[in-house]
Amino acid sequence: MSVIETQTIVNSQEKKLVAEIISNPNGTNMMLDDEITKVRARGVDVFYGAKQALFDVNIDIPKKSVTAFIGPSGCGKSTFLRCINRMNDTIDTCRVSGSILIDQLDVNSKSVDPVMLRANVGMVFQKPNPFPKSIFENVAYGPKIHGLAHKKSEYEEIVETSLRKAGLWEEVKDRLDSPGTGLSGGQQQRLVIARAIAVNPEIILMDEPCSALDPIATAKIEELIDELRTNYCIIIVTHSMSQAARVSQQTAFFHMGKLVEAGPTETMFTNPKDTRTQDYITGRFG
Amino acid sequence: MTDKTLSSKEIIQSRLKGRYNAEMRFKAFGIGMVIVAIIACLVLLVSIFIQASPSFTESRLKIDVNLDAAKIDPLGQRQIADIRAQGDFNGVIVDSLVKHFPNAENDGSIDDLMEMVANIAANPLAIYVSKHPDLVGKTIKADLALNDDVDMFLKGGFGKLERTNVSNITVNQLPDGSYQFTSSQEGFGGVKTQIVGLISQTFAQKKNLLAIKQAKLKTLQEAKDKTPEQNVEISQIEGETSELESFVNNFGAVTSSNSDLSLSDNVPSVLILGGNGAFKATNLNEGKIDTRTLVAPNAPIKDIKIVVVNSAEDTRPLGDRAASLGLLMKDSGLVKIRPNITLLTRSDSNDPEMSGVLSAIIGSLFTLLVTFVIAVPVGVMAAIYLEEFAPKNWLTDLIEVNINNLAAVPSIVFGLLGFSVFLHFFQMPRSAPVVGGIVLSLMSLPVVIIASRAALKAVPPSIREAALGVGASKVQAVFHHVLPLAMPGIMTGSILAMAHALGETAPLLMIGMVAFIADIPKSLSDAATVLPVEVFMWAGRPERAWDARTSSAIIVLLIFMLIMNAVAIFLRRKFERRW
Numbered sequence: 001m002s003v004i005e006t007q008t009i010v011n012s013q014e015k016k017l018v019a020e021i022i023s024n025p026n027g028t029n030m031m032l033d034d035e036i037t038k039v040r041a042r043g044v045d046v047f048y049g050a051k052q053a054l055f056d057v058n059i060d061i062p063k064k065s066v067t068a069f070i071g072p073s074g075c076g077k078s079t080f081l082r083c084i085n086r087m088n089d090t091i092d093t094c095r096v097s098g099s100i101l102i103d104q105l106d107v108n109s110k111s112v113d114p115v116m117l118r119a120n121v122g123m124v125f126q127k128p129n130p131f132p133k134s135i136f137e138n139v140a141y142g143p144k145i146h147g148l149a150h151k152k153s154e155y156e157e158i159v160e161t162s163l164r165k166a167g168l169w170e171e172v173k174d175r176l177d178s179p180g181t182g183l184s185g186g187q188q189q190r191l192v193i194a195r196a197i198a199v200n201p202e203i204i205l206m207d208e209p210c211s212a213l214d215p216i217a218t219a220k221i222e223e224l225i226d227e228l229r230t231n232y233c234i235i236i237v238t239h240s241m242s243q244a245a246r247v248s249q250q251t252a253f254f255h256m257g258k259l260v261e262a263g264p265t266e267t268m269f270t271n272p273k274d275t276r277t278q279d280y281i282t283g284r285f286g
Numbered sequence: 287m288t289d290k291t292l293s294s295k296e297i298i299q300s301r302l303k304g305r306y307n308a309e310m311r312f313k314a315f316g317i318g319m320v321i322v323a324i325i326a327c328l329v330l331l332v333s334i335f336i337q338a339s340p341s342f343t344e345s346r347l348k349i350d351v352n353l354d355a356a357k358i359d360p361l362g363q364r365q366i367a368d369i370r371a372q373g374d375f376n377g378v379i380v381d382s383l384v385k386h387f388p389n390a391e392n393d394g395s396i397d398d399l400m401e402m403v404a405n406i407a408a409n410p411l412a413i414y415v416s417k418h419p420d421l422v423g424k425t426i427k428a429d430l431a432l433n434d435d436v437d438m439f440l441k442g443g444f445g446k447l448e449r450t451n452v453s454n455i456t457v458n459q460l461p462d463g464s465y466q467f468t469s470s471q472e473g474f475g476g477v478k479t480q481i482v483g484l485i486s487q488t489f490a491q492k493k494n495l496l497a498i499k500q501a502k503l504k505t506l507q508e509a510k511d512k513t514p515e516q517n518v519e520i521s522q523i524e525g526e527t528s529e530l531e532s533f534v535n536n537f538g539a540v541t542s543s544n545s546d547l548s549l550s551d552n553v554p555s556v557l558i559l560g561g562n563g564a565f566k567a568t569n570l571n572e573g574k575i576d577t578r579t580l581v582a583p584n585a586p587i588k589d590i591k592i593v594v595v596n597s598a599e600d601t602r603p604l605g606d607r608a609a610s611l612g613l614l615m616k617d618s619g620l621v622k623i624r625p626n627i628t629l630l631t632r633s634d635s636n637d638p639e640m641s642g643v644l645s646a647i648i649g650s651l652f653t654l655l656v657t658f659v660i661a662v663p664v665g666v667m668a669a670i671y672l673e674e675f676a677p678k679n680w681l682t683d684l685i686e687v688n689i690n691n692l693a694a695v696p697s698i699v700f701g702l703l704g705f706s707v708f709l710h711f712f713q714m715p716r717s718a719p720v721v722g723g724i725v726l727s728l729m730s731l732p733v734v735i736i737a738s739r740a741a742l743k744a745v746p747p748s749i750r751e752a753a754l755g756v757g758a759s760k761v762q763a764v765f766h767h768v769l770p771l772a773m774p775g776i777m778t779g780s781i782l783a784m785a786h787a788l789g790e791t792a793p794l795l796m797i798g799m800v801a802f803i804a805d806i807p808k809s810l811s812d813a814a815t816v817l818p819v820e821v822f823m824w825a826g827r828p829e830r831a832w833d834a835r836t837s838s839a840i841i842v843l844l845i846f847m848l849i850m851n852a853v854a855i856f857l858r859r860k861f862e863r864r865w
Contacts, residue, residue, distance in 0.1 A: 090754060092678050119757035129748035131767055141766070142756040192752070199756055 032060035034104070038203060038233040039084060044098035046079050046088065053079045056098070057259045059252055066225060066234045068248035068265065070241065072280065075254040077237050081205050083107075084235065085121035086114045102203065119146055122196030126208040128188030130180035130195070135172050138180040138191055139163060142199035158198055166194035167224050186217025190224060197228075204228065206236040210243065222247050241281060245269055253277045334844075338837030340443050344626040344639065345432040347403060347615070351382045353415060355423040364419040373415070375408040376400070379430065386620065387562070387611070389582035398608040402615075404637045407431040431628060432621055434638040434831035435604040436612040440621065443830060444604060445554070445597030447613075450477055457560075457587045465565055465577050467558060467590065472572035477556060478547060480594050481570070484554045488598075489534065496530040499523055546571045551599040557610050559617065561587035564610030580607040581614065591617075603830065629838055633804050634820065638831035641824075643839050645806045649719055649799070649814030650788060650846070652807060656723020657730060657787050662780045664727075665734030669776075672735070673742040674764050693732035700729045701796030709797060716798040717813040725793045730783040737779020741772040774861040781854040785847050791818040817843045 032040075039061040046054035054076045061067045069077035079088070086107055088094040100107045107117055119142070130138050139159045143149045149158055159176070163169040168190040172183070180191050189209055196204055206225070210218040225234060225247045238244050244251050245265060252262035253276075261268065261277045272278045292300075355362070358373040383390075383399045390396040411428050415421055438444060452473040458466045467474075503523045506516060533552060547570050549556060556567035558575065563583025569576040593613060599606050615621040632642030676682045704725035708714045714721050745768045753763035769776075794800065800819050807814035815823075821843060824836040 085755070087751065087754065090750070115757050115759050117757075118755060123751075123755035125748060125751060125755070127748055129746075129752040131749065131752060132771065141753075141758075145756075145758050145762055145766075195752075195756055 031058075032062055036062045038063040038102065039235070040099075040101040040104075041080070041083075042099045042101075044080065044083060044096065044100060046076070046083060046097075047093075047095045048091070049093040053257055054083075055257045059259055059262055061233065061235060062250065063233050064229060064231065065249040066229050066236060066247050067250040067252065068244035069235065069237045069252050069254060070239075070244050070280070071254035071260075073239075076257040077252075077254040078207050080254070080259075081207055081235060081237050084203070084205055085118050085123055087118075087123065089114055119199050120201050121203040121205060122199065122201040124189065124192050124196055124204065124206040124209045127212050128185055128192055130183070130188050130191050132179060132181050134177045135163075135180045135183070135191060136176040139194050139198045142195060146199055148199065162194040162198040163191075165197050165228070166190045167220065167227070168194055184217070186213050186220055189213060189217070189221055193221075193224065193228075197232075201232065203233045203235065206234065208237050208239060211239065218243070241269075241283075253280060255280070334837050334840055338834055338841055340438065340441050341626055341629060341831070341834035341838045343441065343623050344628055345437040345440055345612075345616075345621050345623050347428075347430045347432045347620060348622055349379070349382050349386075349428055349430070349620055350425050351378055351411070351428040352425045353422050354378050354381065357381075358415065358422050359419070364422065366416045366419065369416040369419060369422070370412060373412055375412045375415070376403065376405055379403050379408055379411070379428070382428075386615075386618070387581060388584050389563075393579060393582040395581050395607055395611055398605070398611050401608065402433050402436065402611070403430050404433060404640065406635055406637050406640050407433075409640075431637075431639040432612075433608075434829060435602075436608060437639055438831050439602070439604050439609050440612050440616055440623070443834075444602040444609075445595055448480065448594040448596070450480075450592045450594065452477075452590065452592060455590050457590075460576075464579060465587070467565075467575045467577065469573055474570060474575055474592075475572040477575075477592055477594060478570060478572055481547065481549070481554060481556055484594070484596060488553070492530050492533050496527060496534055499527045499530065503527060552601075553598050555595040555597075555599055555606050555609075557593045557595060557606065557613065558590060559593065559610065559613060560590040561585040562614060562618070563587065564607070564614060566606050566610075580610050626838070629835065630842075633806055634802055634815070634823075635804060638827075638829055638835055641835060643817065643820060643842050645803045646815050646817045646820035646839070647842070647846075648806050649803065650816040652719035652810055652814060653722040653726060653794075653799075653816055654784060654788055656720055656810060657726040658780075658784055660724060660727035661730045661734050661783065661787075665731050665780070665783075666738050666776055668731075669735045669738030669742060670764060670769065673739045674768065675760065689732045689735050693736060696792075697729055697790055698792040698796065700725050701793030703728070704793060705796045715811045715813075717801050717803075717815070718811045719807060719814045720810040721797050722794050722799050722814075722816065723810070725797060726787040726790060729790065729793060730787045733783040733786065734780050737783065738772070738776045741775025741779060742768060744775060745771045770861075774858045777857045777861075778854045781850050781857070785850040785854075788816075788846060788850065789818050789843065791822055794819055795822075817846070 037060045039059075041057050041059050041061075044054055044057040045052060057076075057080055069081060071077045082088045083096055083100055084102070084107065088096060096108060102117075102121070105112060131141065133141075136155075136159055139162050140149075140155045143155065143158050149155045160169060160173075163172065168187060171187060172178075172191075180188065183191060189212075193204070193209075210221050213221065222243065225236065228234060229249075236244075236248065248265045250262065251265045251268040253260045253268065253272075253274075255276055261272060261274045263273075268277065269281060272281060354377075357377045358375070359369050360372050361368045380396075380400050380403075383402060384396070387395060387399065390399055407430050411430065415426075440447075452469055454470060454473065456468045456470070458468065460466050503520065506512075506520050506523070509516065512520075549567055549570065556570065556575075557580075558565045558567060558577060561583030562581075562585050563579065564581040565577035566580050567575045568578050593610075595606075595609065602609075604612075612621065616623075628640065629642045631644055632640060633645035635641040672682065672686065704721060708721045708724060709716060749767050749771060750763050753767045754760070758766065794816060799815050800823060801813060801815055802823075803813055803815045805812075817839065821836055821839045824832050824839060
């Protein structure tokens with residue numbers, strides 16, 4: 001905890017959602033007040049076997065807003081995303097050090113159960129991956145395994161609310177029993193978001209959620225992300241600079257396993273501090 | 287540097303034809319190989335069916351049997367045990383047959399009649415009567431299995447039976463008691479042509495054989511310093527050649543001459559049936575046949591039928607007398623041919639006509655049940671653990687390598703293991719389906735594990751991530767999502783492993799399942815045998831009728847395999863899901 005204590009923290013009285021930029025030895029990172037911070041990473045290193053994929057990542061991610069991770073392929077942004085809900089546990093050779101705090105609680109500590117954690121931190125993947133079951137079962141699966149509902153009416157309520165929140169209800173309400181895999185790509189992705197919402201998480205991680213979708217479906221997802229921002233902390237990994245600019249309030253730029261720069265999206269796109277960020281954003285990156 | 291003068295387009299163009307030719311060649315080879323495989327498969331199936339075809343039907347003797355109290359229940363107590371132990375059922379059956387052939391005692395056919403129904407074939411009658419003792423002394427209609435050689439003969443298994451009807455035949459009894467048949471219009475010409483044709487075929491074959499043997503004999507005789515083995519061989523060949531020479535000398539002239547044809551026992555038989563009697567032609571020309579009486583007639587000789595049997599008496603296990611009794615019984619309706627129900631409703635027997643595969647089918651089902659109950663759950667669980675939960679380290683690597691090695695271990699080794707561990711150490715019963723099942727499950731376990739792991743590996747990781755992502759535990763992710771998706775593949779692999787186990791013979795020989803099992807096993811610890819072992823045993827038995835029955839048993843086995851494979855395909859189709 002000494003790392004956190006020694007960090008310079010933005011004046012807690014201000015309590016604003018806009019992040020301040022504070023320099024530290026590893027680059028220009030985003031450090032926030034405790035009150036508005038949802039996820040706080042300090043000194044995160046990730047190894048795949050002998051290969052180090054992330055180097056000393058320090059970042060604070062605020063509540064109820066959208067944070068975008070950008071960077072070239074293989075820069076470690078997805079790896080970092082997967083650290084937040086400990087999805088990297090499923091990879092045998094993966095080793096994570098440093099601390100990732102969600103509401104001051106270290107996700108890697110013994111007292112945190114990965115199942116509990118993942119119920120609280122939903123995840124949406126690059127390729128829509130609904131279960132090969134009915135739409136209803138897809139959404140009801142999370143509540144079912146966590147025991148959030150018992151009666152059929154409760155399930156129906158959860159399914160309807162989640163699908164409404166995901167903006168899919170009107171399209172599928174008449175065919176809840178048809179397979180989720182029969183939907184279009186964009187619908188599938190919204191179904192997956194509904195599935196994540198159904199267990200009532202606080203954080204939703206999205207790993208390039210629109211990379212497999214056409215522009216219309218992408219627009220719908222982006223719209224949805226914007227709506228969800230009022231209730232959830234959303235972290236999105238994206239390759240599309242314009243998408244990051246459109247949907248996010250904060251942006252973090254990763255390069256070669258290092259967090260190069262993070263800050264309010266507007267600042268990042270208009271006035272980046274680091275030349276690498278500037279080069280990448282303007283498309284001059286090799 | 288000719289390359290420089292060609293543009294890259296031209297280079298590609300020049301190679302294009304060769305590339306297409308290579309593709310065509312590859313396609314042609316592929317199609318050729320597929321055709322070869324299909325032909326091989328067809329030849330196999332057709333040959334099995336042809337071999338088995340004589341056993342698709344069976345001859346049944348349907349006869350009124352008088353259950354003579356003195357023979358059936360000599361003690362007169364009408365006790366079940368007495369009737370079973372003392373009753374001479376074969377005696378009463380022969381008595382009933384003799385009623386149809388009253389001269390049997392005199393003409394020598396009594397011995398053949400006694401052979402018609404084997405002791406074991408009278409058993410069903412004995413069992414039935416002992417359960418209904420009130421039938422003793424009455425006459426009942428019996429339906430009995432006919433001797434397998436007669437059955438085989440009637441089905442043409444010992445050469446085709448060609449019947450000829452010749453009208454206007456006169457019968458004379460000669461002073462020596464034999465019968466002479468004459469036809470005014472040279473009506474036997476057809477028969478003579480037939481028999482001459484058959485003889486000349488045999489003649490040609492024997493003549494070729496003689497030439498070969500003589501040549502071999504000559505080289506052997508010319509050799510100096512003969513070993514004792516060679517001397518034995520020479521005397522053997524000398525015997526054979528003299529036999530062939532006498533045949534060739536006897537029949538060399540037959541084909542051309544118009545004279546009488548003298549028929550001995552080493553040429554195809556000509557049988558004449560009439561008046562419930564049978565005669566064998568000894569001398570024949572177009573207008574007249576001299577005969578020897580096989581079965582004395584007991585009625586005026588009318589409606590004469592001439593049967594040319596395409597095999598010599600010498601070459602078949604069934605004599606001409608028994609053969610003609612069979613023909614007479616069939617013509618008079620005593621013998622009926624029906625689909626072979628015995629084969630599917632009875633168990634193993636020493637007599638082909640009374641044997642069936644039922645106990646082997648039940649034994650196979652019991653054994654397979656044990657195999658399935660052990661191999662599939664253990665194999666699938668092991669596969670799930672290894673694929674989804676086990677850490678990847680040297681120990682799991684070692685286990686994986688050894689599972690693959692086990693799949694390649696010869697099956698007889700598992701039999702030896704079963705013998706020494708289960709029979710010797712654990713003192714489990716011999717020949718029992720439970721032991722066979724355990725041995726086969728050990729044998730199929732690696733196959734089930736490998737197939738299940740492949741099926742689990744084929745489930746896309748996105749499904750696991752999706753489940754874990756909504757907070758499912760690893761066990762929930764596997765059992766709710768991964769396993770259902772892998773199930774078609776697991777079931778297919780398991781069923782194919784079971785089908786393999788169904789066809790396995792070697793390990794079962796080691797644990798004593800190669801046994802004569804006449805009773806249907808009632809429990810997993812009863813002595814039993816299985817279909818492939820039954821096929822193995824039947825194939826080694828001497829009588830001709832076993833050939834056909836062995837092939838039929840193979841067909842039954844193949845049908846079981848086909849059913850299992852069909853179930854595997856059905857399950858795969860039914861539960862296959864897209865993701």
